[in-house]
Amino acid sequence: MADKFIVSSSPHFVKKESVASIMWTVNIALIPAGLIGIGIFGKAGAWLIAVCVFAAMATEYIIQKGRRQLITVSDGSAFMTGLLLAFNLPAHCPLWVGAFGSFFAIAIGKQAFGGLGRNIFNPALVGRAFLMAAWPKYLTVFNKPFVYDVVTQATPLSLLKEGKANSMVDMGLTYWDLLLGNKGGCLGEVCVLALLLGGIYLLYKKIITWHIPLSFILSVAIFTYIFKGDPLFHILSGGLALGAVFMATDYVTSPITKTGQVIFGVVCGLLTGVIRLWGGYPEGVCYAILIANTLVPLIDRFVKPRRYGMA
Amino acid sequence: MKKLLREFTKGIFKENPIFFIVLGLCPTLAVSTSVNNAIGMSAAVIFVLVFSNVIISMMRNIIPDKIRIPCYIVVIASFVSIVEMVMKAYTPELDKALGVYVPLIVVNCIILGRAEAFASKNPVLPSFMDGLGMGVGFSLALLIISSIREVLGSGKFAGYAIPVAFEPASILILAPGALLVLGLLMGGIKWIKSLRS
Numbered sequence: 001m002a003d004k005f006i007v008s009s010s011p012h013f014v015k016k017e018s019v020a021s022i023m024w025t026v027n028i029a030l031i032p033a034g035l036i037g038i039g040i041f042g043k044a045g046a047w048l049i050a051v052c053v054f055a056a057m058a059t060e061y062i063i064q065k066g067r068r069q070l071i072t073v074s075d076g077s078a079f080m081t082g083l084l085l086a087f088n089l090p091a092h093c094p095l096w097v098g099a100f101g102s103f104f105a106i107a108i109g110k111q112a113f114g115g116l117g118r119n120i121f122n123p124a125l126v127g128r129a130f131l132m133a134a135w136p137k138y139l140t141v142f143n144k145p146f147v148y149d150v151v152t153q154a155t156p157l158s159l160l161k162e163g164k165a166n167s168m169v170d171m172g173l174t175y176w177d178l179l180l181g182n183k184g185g186c187l188g189e190v191c192v193l194a195l196l197l198g199g200i201y202l203l204y205k206k207i208i209t210w211h212i213p214l215s216f217i218l219s220v221a222i223f224t225y226i227f228k229g230d231p232l233f234h235i236l237s238g239g240l241a242l243g244a245v246f247m248a249t250d251y252v253t254s255p256i257t258k259t260g261q262v263i264f265g266v267v268c269g270l271l272t273g274v275i276r277l278w279g280g281y282p283e284g285v286c287y288a289i290l291i292a293n294t295l296v297p298l299i300d301r302f303v304k305p306r307r308y309g310m311a
Numbered sequence: 312m313k314k315l316l317r318e319f320t321k322g323i324f325k326e327n328p329i330f331f332i333v334l335g336l337c338p339t340l341a342v343s344t345s346v347n348n349a350i351g352m353s354a355a356v357i358f359v360l361v362f363s364n365v366i367i368s369m370m371r372n373i374i375p376d377k378i379r380i381p382c383y384i385v386v387i388a389s390f391v392s393i394v395e396m397v398m399k400a401y402t403p404e405l406d407k408a409l410g411v412y413v414p415l416i417v418v419n420c421i422i423l424g425r426a427e428a429f430a431s432k433n434p435v436l437p438s439f440m441d442g443l444g445m446g447v448g449f450s451l452a453l454l455i456i457s458s459i460r461e462v463l464g465s466g467k468f469a470g471y472a473i474p475v476a477f478e479p480a481s482i483l484i485l486a487p488g489a490l491l492v493l494g495l496l497m498g499g500i501k502w503i504k505s506l507r508s
Contacts, residue, residue, distance in 0.1 A: 108491070112498075133487060134480035 019116070022251075023076030025207050029198035030083055030246065036181060036191040041091030042148035045187045049086040051095045055102035056082030063111045077116050081105050084124035087188020087242060088286065089131070093138040100134075101127040121293045122253050125286050132286075142184035153184035156237045158282035168233060178236035189239040199245035208249045211261035212268075216244040219269025227277055234276065243285035244268070253293045260296075260303040267292045267299075315440045322444030328421045329452035329493075330500050335421040338412045339453055340489035346469040349450075349457035351405040355398070355413060357446030359390040360422050364442030367430040374431070383426040388417045421449060459492050460484055 038045040060078035064071045082102045089098055105127030113119045132139050144153035156173060159165040168174065177183055181191030189195070202208045220240060221231035234240070248254060248268050255264050268288045275284025328334045338356075342348045366386050367374075374382045395413050398406040406413065416422065425445055430438040462468055464483030482488045 130482060133482035133485055135478060136481070 019072075019077070020075040022207055023080055025205055026202065026246065027076055027080055027083060029201045029207075030080075030087070030188070032194040032197050033087065033188045033191055033242070034083070036194045037087065037091065037187040040145045040181050040190055041143055041187060044148075045086075045091040047095060048089060048091060048093065048098050048187060049083060052086035052089075052098045052102045053079055053082035055099040056085070056106050059103045059106040060111070063107060064115075069115070072116065075116070078106055081110070081123045081127070084188075084242075084247060085127045088124065088128045088186050088239065090139060090142045090185075091187040092141075092143050097131060097135055097138050101131040104130045117252055119252055120296075121290055122247050122250050125247060125290050125293075128286050129290060142186070144184060145182050145190065155184045155282065156233070157276065161276075161282035168230070175232060175236060178233065183237070185237075186239060186242075189242040192236050192241045195241040195245055199241075202245070202249075208245070209258070209261070211258050212249045212254060212265040213244040215262045215265030216240075216248055216268045216272075219266045220272050223270055223273030224277070227273070229277065234273075238276070238283045239285040240272065243272075243289055247285075248289050248292070253296060255296050255299045255303070257300070257303050257305055260299045263299050263303065264292055264296065267295060315437060318437050318440040319444040319447075322441065322446070322448040323451060324448070326445075327448040327452060328424075328445050329449060329456075330497055332421075332424070333497075334424055335419050335449065336493070338415065338419060339449075339456065340486070340493065342409055342412050343453055343457040343460055343489060343492075344464070344484045345408075345461045345467075346454065346457050347405070348408050349453040350469075351398075351402065352409060352412065353446070353450030353453050355391075355394045355409075355416060356419065356421070356449055357443070358394055359387060359416055359419075360425060360446045360449075361439060361442040362390050363387045363422055364425055364430040364438040365435055367426045368433060368435045368438035371431045371433075379431065380423075380427070383423060383431075384417065387422055387426070391416045421445060456489070456492050456496065459496075460488055464488055 034049060038049075056078045057073050061071060061073045064073070082105075085101050085105055086098060089101070105123040108130075109121055109123035109126030110116065110119045128139075140158075141152050142155050144151040154162075154164070156165075156168075156171055156178065159171055165171045173183060179192050181194075183190055199208070199213060203210065217235055217240060221235055224234040225231040244265075248265065255261050268285075271288035271291055272284045275281060275287060281287070322328065326332055329336070329339055335356075338352060342352045363383070363386050367383055370382070370386075391414060394416070395406075398409075398413060425442060429441045433441070458468065460483045462473060464479055464481060464485075466473060466477070466479040480488075483492065
């Protein structure tokens with residue numbers, strides 16, 4: 001009886017939405033990309049997802065238990081961190097690498113800052129950036145799709161960066177290959193169509209708005225178009241769809257207002273373009289989002305909405 | 312005597328320049344990639360710290376107050392020049408490994424901080440003990456950080472490969488690894504302290 005009696009200040013809206021319901025909706029939206037990723041790269045991908053998710057949830061549980069906090073493993077946020085980290089790794093990377101990345105993402109990227117809602121950076125990307133600096137050799141070798149064995153294939157972006165192929169004809173790819181996922185890449189990022197489906201589901205469920213993904217993707221397209229790239233190629237390759245739809249839109253690490261979200265998306269897009277065209281790495285979505293995350297408090301302060309009735 | 316001993320030990324634990332006063336982080340983060348570098352840097356810092364403390368303490372009554380910082384810098388820079396020349400002459404590899412961080416000892420916050428906060432106000436013997444204690448505290452911190460970074464980051468200790476098979480995480484010998492290790496160590500020490508009290 002006692003917990004049904006909620007005492008709070010107005011306005012008294014009763015909504016079924018909660019942290020857990022939002023997180024699990026996002027997890028559902030990630031299912032198609034995950035299934036297709038497993039279909040493309042084989043059961044190694046399934047093991048990687050399982051290990052990453054388990055490690056993330058176990059780390060969250062152990063830390064919250066150790067600090068005598070409320071255990072919130074079931075709210076799906078640690079699940080999502082593990083899932084997104086697995087999506088950002090090559091399918092055949094060793095399982096211990098994935099587990100360590102998940103541990104780092106939750107322990108340092110999230111819990112060290114005080115847990116959900118207080119982290120500055122997207123935890124999954126913190127894990128990926130850590131792994132990239134710690135064991136780069138496992139994160140820069142990608143597998144050929146539909147072979148289900150350790151046959152490596154460079155991603156379209158790294159072919160472009162290394163100058164081995166300058167057009168899609170050289171790579172032997174079409175836009176359909178890029179859209180459907182018939183290319184080298186990370187587990188969850190290859191099938192852009194599945195990611196967009198997940199994104200449309202989230203838009204329909206009103207979990208995300210169009211502001212961040214659209215401004216992110218459009219600014220990458222415009223930037224690469226200005227500097228003589230192929231905008232459609234840049235939209236469909238790498239982790240742009242995954243990053244723009246699922247990771248830049250993380251509630252905790254993105255601006256609150258709509259204007260702020262557009263600025264945030266444009267910053268992400270410009271940084272991605274700069275790294276892809278002139279940076280040392282072939283792909284820049286991960287670092288672009290992490291850098292833009294640091295600007296979020298500044299953006300929020302800059303676009304503070306005017307209070308009603310105030311000058 | 313007891314007071315002198317206290318001046319010595321405070322720099323090692325209670326007022327450790329790295330973990331508690333959080334000074335001189337630039338060389339700490341930069342040279343702690345290997346234990347050998349850390350030992351070389353520590354020796355240089357102890358030498359400069361002790362002698363500059365002693366000299367500044369001797370001159371504390373004749374240094375005009377308005378230009379005291381330039382005076383300290385001149386004294387410190389003299390000792391740093393000695394260290395640098397000796398290093399170039401006898402341990403050229405170490406000199407190459409430490410690079411610009413040896414001349415940068417001149418503006419090391421620990422040394423300037425001890426000159427300003429302690430040596431300029433205290434007699435020679437306590438200043439000597441203070442410099443020695445702070446130097447040992449710095450060395451200890453540097454040794455801990457560099458051991459962690461070298462063992463986990465390149466699978467070696469003081470240049471020798473350790474016989475345990477694991478894959479070193481190269482992030483630890485890169486710049487972010489230095490910040491990570493230092494931050495986690497500071498957090499860990501704070502945590503242990505909070506458990507005790």
